Amino acid sequence: MKKINVKKKEILQRAGDLRGKAYFVESGLLRSYTIDEKGKEHIFMFGPEGWIVADYASLDEPCDLYIDALEDSVVLQTEKDGEIEPDLKKFVKRMRVLQKRVIMLMSASAIERYEFFVSTYPNVTQRVPQHMVASYLGVTPEALSAAKSQRLKSGK
Amino acid sequence: MKKINVKKKEILQRAGDLRGKAYFVESGLLRSYTIDEKGKEHIFMFGPEGWIVADYASLDEPCDLYIDALEDSVVLQTEKDGEIEPDLKKFVKRMRVLQKRVIMLMSASAIERYEFFVSTYPNVTQRVPQHMVASYLGVTPEALSAAKSQRLKSGK
DNA sequence: TCCATTTCTTAATATACATTAATGCATAGG
DNA sequence: CCTATGCATTAATGTATATTAAGAAATGGA
Numbered sequence: 001m002k003k004i005n006v007k008k009k010e011i012l013q014r015a016g017d018l019r020g021k022a023y024f025v026e027s028g029l030l031r032s033y034t035i036d037e038k039g040k041e042h043i044f045m046f047g048p049e050g051w052i053v054a055d056y057a058s059l060d061e062p063c064d065l066y067i068d069a070l071e072d073s074v075v076l077q078t079e080k081d082g083e084i085e086p087d088l089k090k091f092v093k094r095m096r097v098l099q100k101r102v103i104m105l106m107s108a109s110a111i112e113r114y115e116f117f118v119s120t121y122p123n124v125t126q127r128v129p130q131h132m133v134a135s136y137l138g139v140t141p142e143a144l145s146a147a148k149s150q151r152l153k154s155g156k
Numbered sequence: 157m158k159k160i161n162v163k164k165k166e167i168l169q170r171a172g173d174l175r176g177k178a179y180f181v182e183s184g185l186l187r188s189y190t191i192d193e194k195g196k197e198h199i200f201m202f203g204p205e206g207w208i209v210a211d212y213a214s215l216d217e218p219c220d221l222y223i224d225a226l227e228d229s230v231v232l233q234t235e236k237d238g239e240i241e242p243d244l245k246k247f248v249k250r251m252r253v254l255q256k257r258v259i260m261l262m263s264a265s266a267i268e269r270y271e272f273f274v275s276t277y278p279n280v281t282q283r284v285p286q287h288m289v290a291s292y293l294g295v296t297p298e299a300l301s302a303a304k305s306q307r308l309k310s311g312k
Numbered sequence: 313t314c315c316a317t318t319t320c321t322t323a324a325t326a327t328a329c330a331t332t333a334a335t336g337c338a339t340a341g342g
Numbered sequence: 343c344c345t346a347t348g349c350a351t352t353a354a355t356g357t358a359t360a361t362t363a364a365g366a367a368a369t370g371g372a
Binding site for chain 4: 285286287297298301302305
């Protein structure tokens with residue numbers, strides 16, 4: 001637990017980093033964001049005073065998010081220790097699922113969402129009607145059906 | 157902590173309910189979802205074996221989500237006690253923000269997202285450039301600008 | 313078994329949003 | 343103070359997805 005001063009535009013963490021920290025914002029403003037394959041930024045969250053900004057990658061996984069400062073800020077930096085309780089660990093795991101879902105909803109096309117869904121829930125895909133999958137993805141059943149048939153045509 | 161058998165199509169929880177429970181799925185399949193003003197369902201998550209399904213409303217707030225069973229299931233129902241630690245409480249709060257964000261991204265138009273953002277971050281709106289707000293909302297700066305000017309024309 | 317209902321697909325049309333481009337304004341830094 | 347850069351807006355065009363509608367296949371309940 002270390003108090004640090006951060007200058008505007010300073011980058012605290014990059015995607016791919018291991019051992020990401022958690023940042024409690026005392027004053028100023030942080031943000032976390034991803035950069036997609038096309039180089040486009042997608043802001044995951046803003047962190048004004050009183051908020052906590054962190055990547056919910058597990059301890060052993062690389063981060064998905066960049067974190068930087070939009071204003072000069074004072075933040076408390078804390079290690080995401082391995083010593084947290086099992087209850088908390090479960091929460092972190094579920095936060096990560098949500099984090100990925102948000103990023104996906106902000107940036108992915110219908111077919112990309114579908115492929116993400118299949119990899120997240122491999123054994124659910126065959127157990128629910130497709131219109132429910134569409135509802136989960138945030139698209140209409142018709143759009144999902146069309147996207148899937150298009151994928152088949154264009155190889156694979 | 158109570159083990160219950162749930163029949164397919166049985167509804168475990170409705171939006172508006174107070175004191176929502178958390179459900180650990182031993183076998184079968186649950187889902188949680190919202191219903192928007194137009195009556196359209198938006199599935200928030202599926203809960204196959206091993207997953208936990210719950211609404212992240214605080215204890216004193218009404219739930220946002222319906223929870224029902226897509227297959228005959230066996231679930232452990234646990235009270236979301238007030239006796240959780242402060243650390244966990246913070247997590248629940250942040251889960252709720254994410255939950256609302258996911259629902260919003262699945263169902264809301266650009267201008268609805270903007271209004272949601274302003275109410276979530278009232279004191280951030282004026283501190284960040286609008287193109288960053290757009291990035292947070294998952295729309296382009298141009299689309300946000302157009303949506304806002306359109307709202308002005310059509311009364312307020 | 314049969315019928316009603318649900319589910320999936322396809323197609324025509326509509327629409328919200330993305331993309332691209334140009335312009336004017338504000339701002340920060342030398 | 344001047345200039346380069348970032349920012350917001352507007353407009354023209356393109357595209358992915360929504361909407362609406364219809365029909366065929368699958369499913370479940372009586």
